[in-house]
Amino acid sequence: DTAVSQTPKYLVTQMGNDKSIKCEQNLGHDTMYWYKQDSKKFLKIMFSYNNKELIINETVPNRFSPKSPDKAHLNLHINSLELGDSAVYFCASSQVATGREAFFGQGTRLTVV
Amino acid sequence: AQTVTQSQPEMSVQEAETVTLSCTYDTSESDYYLFWYKQPPSRQMILVIRQEAYKQQNATENRFSVNFQKAAKSFSLKISDSQLGDAAMYFCAYRRTGNKGAQKLVFGQGTRLTINP
Numbered sequence: 001d002t003a004v005s006q007t008p009k010y011l012v013t014q015m016g017n018d019k020s021i022k023c024e025q026n027l028g029h030d031t032m033y034w035y036k037q038d039s040k041k042f043l044k045i046m047f048s049y050n051n052k053e054l055i056i057n058e059t060v061p062n063r064f065s066p067k068s069p070d071k072a073h074l075n076l077h078i079n080s081l082e083l084g085d086s087a088v089y090f091c092a093s094s095q096v097a098t099g100r101e102a103f104f105g106q107g108t109r110l111t112v113v
Numbered sequence: 114a115q116t117v118t119q120s121q122p123e124m125s126v127q128e129a130e131t132v133t134l135s136c137t138y139d140t141s142e143s144d145y146y147l148f149w150y151k152q153p154p155s156r157q158m159i160l161v162i163r164q165e166a167y168k169q170q171n172a173t174e175n176r177f178s179v180n181f182q183k184a185a186k187s188f189s190l191k192i193s194d195s196q197l198g199d200a201a202m203y204f205c206a207y208r209r210t211g212n213k214g215a216q217k218l219v220f221g222q223g224t225r226l227t228i229n230p
Contacts, residue, residue, distance in 0.1 A: 033216075044220070048217055055216075101148055102216075107157070
């Protein structure tokens with residue numbers, strides 16, 4: 001039973017299209033995140049939601065819009081895709097009060113052609 | 114802003130030997146968490162080990178242990194009896210304690226570890 005699951009695992013799309021990545025966690029965590037891993041493997045936070053409230057928004061173009069319908073779900077919608085958006089996007093979750101580690105989804109490899 | 118530096122882009126070790134991966138970080142906080150994550154070719158991010166800054170004792174998990182030097186802001190990972198399955202990218206990560214806004218992980222650049230049979 002997967003703890004943090006993302007769909008799809010792979011996404012190939014043309015420039016200018018709009019796409020969404022979905023994420024669900026069954027750990028009962030109160031905080032969810034989106035991280036971006038670039039071609040050099042560098043990982044950086046994009047967004048964080050705590051109990052459906054946007055907490056962190058790290059200088060991300062407004063073409064990227066996260067949406068959290070409930071505590072267990074955090075989706076990422078990307079408008080007008082650009083070549084530079086090609087990356088691996090990771091969803092993660094954690095429980096703020098415990099201080100324990102974040103659990104990651106398997107990542108979504110987005111390729112914009 | 115907090116930063117994490119892994120100065121070894123690549124490391125290699127013979128199977129069954131010991132290897133140490135380096136990590137330094139910069140923070141003005143006194144309480145925080147440090148992590149090592151492993152990313153094998155499958156892409157999955159897997160927690161290897163976790164250290165709370167207030168604990169003086171170094172964390173260990175089976176063949177994995179850390180050398181946490183708080184004053185030096187150093188957090189190295191030692192892998193003993195290396196196995197072929199240890200081959201992966203290893204990321205050092207930092208996280209502040211505190212409320213919701215503190216919860217993001219700040220990652221180092223990663224170290225690619227190769228195990229030679």
